[in-house]
Amino acid sequence: MNTGNLRLSRRGMIGSLAALGASAALPLPAWARGASLTHAGRGFGEVSGEDIRLAIGNHHFATGGRSGHAVAVNGTVPGPLLRLREGQDVRITVANDLDESSSIHWHGLLLPFQFDGVPGISFPGIAPHSSFTYEFPIRQSGTYWWHSHSGLQEQAGHYGPIVIESAEPDPRYDRDYVVLLSEFTPMHPHQIARKLKVGEHYFNYQMQTATEGDMSGADRRMWGAMRMNPRDISDVTGATYTYLVNGHGPADDLEFAFEPGERVRLRFINGSAMTFFNVRLPGVPMTVIAADGQDVSEVEVDEFQIGVAETYDVIVRPPSGSHALVAEAMDRSGMGIASLTSHPGHRASPPPLRKPVTLTMADMGMGSMEGMDHGAMDMDHSMRDTSNLPADVKVGPGIDMVAPMPVDRMDYPGLGLDAVSHRVLRYTDLKAKRMNPHRTVEREMEIHLTGNMERYMWSFDGRKFSAVTDDPIRFGYDERVRVKLVNDTMMAHPIHLHGHFFELVNGADHMHQPLKHTVVVQPGGTATFDLTANEPGDWAFHCHLLYHMHAGMMQTVTVRPFPAGTGA
Numbered sequence: 004m005n006t007g008n009l010r011l012s013r014r015g016m017i018g019s020l021a022a023l024g025a026s027a028a029l030p031l032p033a034w035a036r037g038a039s040l041t042h043a044g045r046g047f048g049e050v051s052g053e054d055i056r057l058a059i060g061n062h063h064f065a066t067g068g069r070s071g072h073a074v075a076v077n078g079t080v081p082g083p084l085l086r087l088r089e090g091q092d093v094r095i096t097v098a099n100d101l102d103e104s105s106s107i108h109w110h111g112l113l114l115p116f117q118f119d120g121v122p123g124i125s126f127p128g129i130a131p132h133s134s135f136t137y138e139f140p141i142r143q144s145g146t147y148w149w150h151s152h153s154g155l156q157e158q159a160g161h162y163g164p165i166v167i168e169s170a171e172p173d174p175r176y177d178r179d180y181v182v183l184l185s186e187f188t189p190m191h192p193h194q195i196a197r198k199l200k201v202g203e204h205y206f207n208y209q210m211q212t213a214t215e216g217d218m219s220g221a222d223r224r225m226w227g228a229m230r231m232n233p234r235d236i237s238d239v240t241g242a243t244y245t246y247l248v249n250g251h252g253p254a255d256d257l258e259f260a261f262e263p264g265e266r267v268r269l270r271f272i273n274g275s276a277m278t279f280f281n282v283r284l285p286g287v288p289m290t291v292i293a294a295d296g297q298d299v300s301e302v303e304v305d306e307f308q309i310g311v312a313e314t315y316d317v318i319v320r321p322p323s324g325s326h327a328l329v330a331e332a333m334d335r336s337g338m339g340i341a342s343l344t345s346h347p348g349h350r351a352s353p354p355p356l357r358k359p360v361t362l363t364m365a366d367m368g369m370g371s372m373e374g375m376d377h378g379a380m381d382m383d384h385s386m387r388d389t390s391n392l393p394a395d396v397k398v399g400p401g402i403d404m405v406a407p408m409p410v411d412r413m414d415y416p417g418l419g420l421d422a423v424s425h426r427v428l429r430y431t432d433l434k435a436k437r438m439n440p441h442r443t444v445e446r447e448m449e450i451h452l453t454g455n456m457e458r459y460m461w462s463f464d465g466r467k468f469s470a471v472t473d474d475p476i477r478f479g480y481d482e483r484v485r486v487k488l489v490n491d492t493m494m495a496h497p498i499h500l501h502g503h504f505f506e507l508v509n510g511a512d513h514m515h516q517p518l519k520h521t522v523v524v525q526p527g528g529t530a531t532f533d534l535t536a537n538e539p540g541d542w543a544f545h546c547h548l549l550y551h552m553h554a555g556m557m558q559t560v561t562v563r564p565f566p567a568g569t570g571a
Contacts, residue, residue, distance in 0.1 A: 042062065046251060054094050055093065057077055057095065057097045061074065074156045080250050081164065090140075092138070124541050144167045148312075178265050184247070185250075186278055196550055199554075235362065249341075261321060266318055290318045291303075295313060300515075304426045321345075328343050331356065389402065389405055401458075409527055412530070435516060439506060439513070445483045463558050469555065478560065478562045496548065497547040504519065508532060519532075536562045539562045
């Protein structure tokens with residue numbers, strides 16, 4: 004390295020300071036001045052056809068008592084519903100009217116990798132004040148969504164739903180609604196990221212006090228020794244978020260109408276940046292018919308937890324009246340609310356927020372604590388013992404915790420739902436409705452989800468995305484691989500693989516393992532899936548908690564070689 008390039012003379016420093024002052028004097032964009040911004044509409048319109056046009060722009064958004072800058076598409080937050088049809092070819096032209104690069108990723112869609120929409124992996128992004136045209140065939144049906152993969156624009160409103168109609172009509176329902184769950188905050192996303200980096204508990208107003216709860220003195224000493232808090236459920240909370248249903252906050256009195264006796268399909272999409280939601284219609288059973296756009300055998304539940312980026316389709320047959328549709332944040336700091344009603348103008352009363360969730364030793368990867376005799380310092384030592392990690396995990400400041408006894412948690416319903424008295428969906432309830440081709444696993448691999456919460460560092464195998472861009476996860480084309488994800492952290496992570504569906508190893512027989520594109524890996528637990536890598540190209544693989552991905556929990560998956568005749 005030429006150290007001469009690192010020296011800075013007094014004259015050079017003065018020049019640099021002058022340039023900095025000049026740059027500070029440059030005019031701010033209109034949105035930063037709070038001027039000339041149109042108000043984005045709540046909710047979304049609908050676009051369809053073979054040739055679709057979308058426009059990304061700066062807007063202002065308000066709901067309840069909160070208002071601020073937003074990145075809207077076609078003037079609304081969320082952006083428009085794309086209603087497509089299985090078997091069609093679509094051409095989508097996206098105009099970027101921002102002063103920064105942007106993009107759209109078609110979440111869950113099977114398409115050529117160069118149209119997947121991830122800057123730096125599959126294309127260069129859409130430059131400011133330019134446009135890009137995506138062209139691809141529609142090879143599937145179901146419920147999906149789209150969002151920016153540039154910076155933190157998704158948090159600011161740059162997302163929307165997709166419904167792909169099946170080539171065969173579905174007679175199971177009479178009415179169909181999209182229910183897109185998300186959040187709004189007037190705080191700039193980069194300010195949120197900075198606050199999390201400075202203090203990971205910044206937005207958590209539910210931290211457990213020294214005298215609160217039923218915890219024993221030994222348990223308190225144990226948590227204290229680990230320098231962790233059992234209420235560390237969500238990084239960003241209702242302290243700054245207003246939770247939205249189709250862009251509407253709780254005060255907006257959003258209604259979904261129905262006629263008594265109708266079967267209503269509700270397409271739930273978690274399009275949030277950071278929030279797991281617990282979804283229920285108190286008193287109305289829900290029949291789950293699809294997960295991540297793929298049909299599953301019907302299973303009736305009263306509540307389900309939906310991780311960031313997941314989708315679930317349910318059918319309900321509500322009795323006459325008004326019913327609260329509740330999407331309660333997993334940490335119970337707020338909820339999104341709407342009414343499913345046969346009486347227009349009648350608002351259903353939502354239930355109160357439930358008690359805050361408290362983590363257990365099982366969530367720390369300690370398994371069951373019954374009958375175990377460990378001191379707090381011994382527990383602390385075992386949770387920071389990196390000697391049992393595989394050799395390919397990079398041990399360093401990016402890892403502050405290791406789950407000493409991680410176990411498969413596919414049967415876990417989600418934080419806060421393991422003790423409720425009613426029926427809650429579990430991954431082990433899901434079975435593919437159509438038979439999968441039988442393939443023998445050819446290779447197995449293990450990937451650790453790692454992090455340092457105090458420094459807000461997140462990674463795969465101890466390596467941040469910036470450190471692994473030249474060392475992707477490699478799959479041979481059409482290779483069948485069993486992937487085991489090990490969560491060494493105390494937070495749930497929704498892990499998403501672009502361009503593919505994988506089969507959850509959830510106890511179903513090999514021919515009926517459910518297909519998903521996103522899997523929640525529970526704290527201190529493992530999740531396993533079987534992947535047939537039959538979509539060639541370069542694909543993103545990441546935690547879908549936006550600030551975790553932004554902080555490094557992302558990798559590139561490359562599938563090679565390209566099959567003959569693809570033109571690649």
